Amino acid sequence: MVLDLKNVSKIFGNSCPNCLTNTGANFNSSICPSCKSVVGVNSVNLNLKKGEVLGIVGESGSGKSTLLQLIYQDQKATSGEIFVKDFIGKNGDRKNILDANLNELSFLRNSLMSMIYQNPRLGLNYNFSAGGNIAQKVIMSGNKKYDEIRQKALYFLEKTEIPISRIDDYPEYFSGGQQQRIQISKALSSSPKILLLDEPTTGLDLSVQAKILDLIKELQHEIGFAMVVVSHDLGVIKHLTDITVVMKNGQIVEQGLTDQILEDPQHPYTQLLVSSIL
Numbered sequence: 001m002v003l004d005l006k007n008v009s010k011i012f013g014n015s016c017p018n019c020l021t022n023t024g025a026n027f028n029s030s031i032c033p034s035c036k037s038v039v040g041v042n043s044v045n046l047n048l049k050k051g052e053v054l055g056i057v058g059e060s061g062s063g064k065s066t067l068l069q070l071i072y073q074d075q076k077a078t079s080g081e082i083f084v085k086d087f088i089g090k091n092g093d094r095k096n097i098l099d100a101n102l103n104e105l106s107f108l109r110n111s112l113m114s115m116i117y118q119n120p121r122l123g124l125n126y127n128f129s130a131g132g133n134i135a136q137k138v139i140m141s142g143n144k145k146y147d148e149i150r151q152k153a154l155y156f157l158e159k160t161e162i163p164i165s166r167i168d169d170y171p172e173y174f175s176g177g178q179q180q181r182i183q184i185s186k187a188l189s190s191s192p193k194i195l196l197l198d199e200p201t202t203g204l205d206l207s208v209q210a211k212i213l214d215l216i217k218e219l220q221h222e223i224g225f226a227m228v229v230v231s232h233d234l235g236v237i238k239h240l241t242d243i244t245v246v247m248k249n250g251q252i253v254e255q256g257l258t259d260q261i262l263e264d265p266q267h268p269y270t271q272l273l274v275s276s277i278l
């Protein structure tokens with residue numbers, strides 16, 4: 001198992017003992033009736049095997065992005081446990097990443113996992129060149145050998161079809177699709193075990209979207225990292241993922257093989273989602 005989530009929840013607001021029990025899909029609400037806190041993610045259990053590609057779908061506000069941010073530790077979960085392969089405590093047992101100290105957090109975010117955001121501004125440093133961005137990630141993952149860093153930058157820029165001659169250009173001088181390619185280069189340059197993608201192609205032209213999706217799929221096949229893909233676009237989910245979970249009001253209401261979920265959804269909510277009524 002490369003990723004294992006146990007009873008993970010995120011409550012925005014003060015929270016009270018009723019937040020998790022009185023919200024969710026059955027209540028058709030994420031707002032706690034007692035204290036009015038918003039439950040972004042409610043008691044999610046999830047796991048991912050090596051090289052597996054998982055999609056997360058659900059209507060707007062169902063908790064998809066929050067769940068991804070809890071895994072990458074952009075936000076701290078309110079409760080639960082998250083285990084990532086090779087994240088081990090002093091006693092040799094796997095350690096809950098919610099208990100990570102600052103050094104461990106850096107190891108998790110720079111070596112074990114990478115995130116690709118919808119907005120490249122969140123994933124790239126605009127004060128660094130394209131090559132500089134990749135170098136930053138490689139250095140943060142612990143490799144400080146100049147030649148190897150440069151090789152990695154050249155390798156991934158070439159892989160993502162960014163002309164090598166533009167290695168010293170700054171992100172703002174690239175098109176939206178190219179910025180996304182640089183973000184992908186940067187994310188993969190540290191050889192993460194898990195790649196997290198939050199709406200990776202939303203906002204790009206359709207033809208650019210298709211190329212980026214093909215690129216991600218190709219790199220995943222070649223390198224073999226596990227992926228979690230959040231998208232409201234079922235086409236993206238169908239194209240990229242093997243298994244899918246469906247979220248509603250912070251909870252998982254259905255999970256299974258992606259083809260099965262899209263072709264023969266069982267939960268009424270998934271049926272609505274798939275028929276694009278939501």
Ligand SMILES: Nc1ncnc2c1ncn2[C@@H]1O[C@H](COP(=O)(O)OP(=O)(O)OP(=O)(O)O)[C@@H](O)[C@H]1O
Nearest residue numbers: 012030038039040059060061062063064065066067
């Ligand atoms: N910082 C925050 N403070 C308060 N509530 C928040 C915060 N972030 C998210 N939420 C709430 O948590 C719930 C889940 O939000 P989230 O962004 O994860 O949904 P989503 O499924 O990714 O939606 P979308 O597809 O629109 O991005 C929503 O009700 C949202 O309003």
